[in-house]
Amino acid sequence: MICQRSACGPIGRCMPILFGLVLLAGCGRSFDKMGEARTAYALRGEGSIVIAAIDEPDLPGFVDGVRLALDEINAKDGGLLGRRLSLLVMPGGDEIDNLRPTIRRIAADARVSAVLGHRDSTIAVPASVVYNAARVLFLPPFATEQQLTIHGFRYVLRMLPDNLVMASQSANLARLFGYRRMVLLHSRDDYARELAFLFDDAARREEIEIVFRGSFFNAEENYRGLLGQLNGVDFDAVYLSTETESGARVLRQMRELGLHQPVIGSDRLNFGSLIQAVGQAGDRTIVPIVYGIQSSGARNAQFIAAFIQAYQQPPNQNAAQGYDSMQLLAATIVRARSTDPQVLATTAHHAPPWAGLTGIYAFDTDGNLYGKSYSFQILRFGRWVALPQVTLPYLLSRFGDYQREVALEQEAAPVTEAAIDDPRARGAPTPAAELEQTRSDAPAGAENSVVAGADADAPGVRAMPSAGEDAIEAAEPPAPALDLAALSDRRMDRAMRNQIWLALAQELLEFKRLALVVQSTGEGDTTLALARQVAAQRGFDVVTCALPAVMDDAQRGVPQPEPERGPPDSPPDMTAADPNPSRPAGSPDAREEPSRAWAISGATPLEKAALTCWSRLARLADAMLVIPQNGLEPAYVKRLNRTLRQFGVPAFALSDSLEADYGLTVALVSSGVNLNDPSIGLRFQGVLKDMRVSDLHRKLVNLPTVSANLDALAELGIRPPLEELTVIARAIEPTILSPPSPNPNPSPTTATEQPVP
The missing domain is CATH 3.40.50.2300 (Response regulator)
Structure with missing residues (x-):
């Protein structure tokens, strides 16, 4: 258990929830009454549908993405359920004490149906206690700690795969690249510690040995004493769980000490401008992402064009997460035919999968996210480039694991007489x-x-x-x-x-x-x-x-004079000759x-x-x-x-x-990937252990x-x-289905504006 391994002990793991309880205790008004007022406002069906968005100083583009989606919905349909959407933008931050008034104000506003924001799990987890008590649907865009959804809260929906998924994907990638001996470094905060411990466990499952473990404080400036202990240690790569600024210092000082092994980082290493902070020392640093501006598909092309028109700059990952958050919420409101958070939460938990810019969204009853996964990008020669298709082994292995679990359950289940009598069942x-x-x-x-x-x-x-x-x-x-x-x-x-x-x-x-x-x-x-x-x-x-x-030309479909027929995209008329057009399609009749x-x-x-x-x-x-x-x-x-x-x-x-x-x-x-293409294979040079790029190509090509x-x-x-x-x-979108060929010469981008396969 993580709580047993944490330096803070079980109490330390519960601190975010304790902060949330303090927020509850510090508010004079009953949260039950806040929830009742919110439901009453929703049932009246009058006035604007108000969505609160948190403007974080270190998440540029997020609120812009939310606002773009909201404006599109208002412009296209005049809003939802006959009501306009309104955006309430509130300031964010990384100190829970400073954010208490903001969280309480949102909870007390009966017009607010949902909150989009709070990047940091140390804020999102205690805030979730308040929003859940006040019946506000909460969609934190970047909070990945497992604590967010382990408490059975009805009104919390993950928007990113959690730390377990991130750690598992990173360990699978490490094994794919041939790493067998790794160093594990993390900063001493709850997020980084949890992710590091989860990677430790995942590495063991992938038969990777952790040969050195070390931790540090984010505020430190000199990590050379810690890093100097790695001299003489035989290792293939480093897993680094920390923030952008401290991560940049670790990378620079590693290279100064002659440690040039590849580094796999956490998603937070990607939040800031790592390229500017680390320079050439960041070469061969790998980070997980969920969006790249060069992703294929009509949906992404339309989003990019609209974002540039609205803000005169290309979107980044933050903007895509904001856009998806608002569009997912809108789809849930339409499906629920209500803005009552109680109805919205139930609808979201049981809705079919929904496709956004950054992946597929489906939720269980605890608000855990399924369908969406991470891709990876690598910093090479001063720019971020995608590592195409390297996530496929993980996706297939997880599916295989699930199928084996199902098979074991079926073997253990008793066989019914109905199944024995049904020839199709056999x-x-x-x-x-x-x-x-x-x-x-x-x-x-x-x-x-x-x-x-x-x-x-x-x-x-x-x-x-x-x-x-x-x-x-x-x-x-x-x-x-x-x-x-x-x-x-x-x-x-x-x-x-x-x-x-x-x-x-x-x-x-x-x-x-x-x-x-x-x-x-x-x-x-x-x-x-x-x-x-x-x-x-x-x-x-x-x-x-x-x-x-x-076939002759006419049979092959070579243009011939022919009678007019319906548009090429319209299906043949299935009900014209049907004596009972009201019966459901697909029924036995x-x-x-x-x-x-x-x-x-x-x-x-x-x-x-x-x-x-x-x-x-x-x-x-x-x-x-x-x-x-x-x-x-x-x-x-x-x-x-x-x-x-x-x-x-x-x-x-x-x-x-x-x-x-x-x-x-x-x-x-x-997959359509040819790693033997020098423009693509160069991304993997100096990253693989005891294998050539052609060997990796053979692992991925099928x-x-x-x-x-x-x-x-x-x-x-x-x-x-x-x-x-x-x-x-x-x-699937109504466009080309083949995976796009990675651009061999991508333009320089910021840390969150990266191509993905």
Whole structure:
């Protein structure tokens, strides 16, 4: 336990809460009455919705980001729930005694629905006691101490992953870089001490030995006595948990003493202008971040343009955190249809995942954050540059850990009679009678558009119907647990990689019947063979439908005179032929005759064949693996997949790159990183231990970047467990899905304006 290891002892660990209790005791007015007044103001539905934002002197840009989001909401919709948003900006600080009047004033203002701010955990934790008692929703943007959410407060939501996540990611990165012997240095404050102890534990799990531990006071100027003890110590790197100013002094004095090992720092090392404070001594310093101005995506591009227009300078990480905080709060208000903090807190705790600029947000009932994770950047030659894709091993390992925990729980759980009687629960093939009930004839001219894909001699696959019929391939019982660690094996080929990727997709979407629309081409045959092999291993069925392999210009979609049809992004009309348009999409009745609900007028022959396949497979499968190289225009595939979603079937893809929007629910895409590119590999020179950059490249090249369309998941009713969100590296936007190539010549930026992968 951290409290047992702390130099201050258990009482020292409780000091922030004790400060909060002092704040409660020092206020004459009942906090219950404050909460009642706040609820009454919200229920009246009159006046402005007031949001308090704390203007911290060492967080430039944060309030600007909040104000930008607030102004956009007011300009676009005239506010929320018919009421304007108003911003109450209050001064911040790093001394709790000086901030007591500010905290009390916010708590006593019945108009304030939420507070955005208080950077430091030593302020945020005691303030949370007051805000919780007064029923004010509290979103601290940078507080990461575990104490923030261990007390069961209803009104506190983390906006950054906590110190445990930060320490675990940093230790995983250290192992990835080959570090086996490390020095651990931290300043003597609660935040730095907690993070250091957590890193110590995480390093042990990663089989890293801590060969030296040391601590210091932030206010000290001379650390040479402490650092001099490292002469003669054999170590690979340093973990440094402290603030920017003290960290800069440590780095300068380390280099003066001839200690040139790489340094992994805490997020606070990134709060100030470290480049100006440390100079060249900061080279090869690595810090965690959650936002980079060079991140890809339409959402970030719009944010940057709007911020520059409003403030005549580019945004930094602080601004992005402020913007996300306000937009997340607004989304919660809209979902809750109320500004009552009691309703807002409950809504936030149970809302589906939400995508912001800095990551994915989902909360448990204690306000802990899931989905969001850290990236890393390194200071090289006087500028910050991203370390692309180095977080993927951590994301995949955490997902693997969770899957193993679930498997152990399932092994320990008793088997019910219902599960024994249900053939699907045992992975049994779909009964032939059920298939016969769902068959329908193909449209004229598409007699061969649905063919059997089964090989009667293939292991684990039974003989299936002949050409012109739907083919379902039945598989063997499930295989052992998913081995994601194998993806880092330098000897792995593409075929084995794709097997693991498809198995990972099944873990995420939990499908039992997988649909494929294939052509007799190299890519189609390879994908079909892949699906068969993984199905035999993992116990799901494969449903296939064939597209013509030989096409003329009209079939390929080369421009031809054709009748007008709906906009390319609009889904086919699913209700025009439906005798009961009021029934929910995806219900059993809605899946009975899907061919009647799919519009085919005006499609090319190839599109007609594709529409036949999609419509027939919609009632036979619960997921579709999309092959992008199928001769169809991406816009048309997007329409088909969006309509497929209305039948309750998600579409996903496994690909080296995706350069268009196919309407996917999930995508597993190659990281796209080539560390052998000198402009990228230079970032890692002098940082890796006993390995070359090419060795690191082989560890990362087979790892997938998992993206998900959160709106599509919600529409499909798919609610991944919070722990599974860890593996989702990004939210799908209607733009390019491939990870951007890191800029080899990034412009100089401040410590919080950094590119991330």
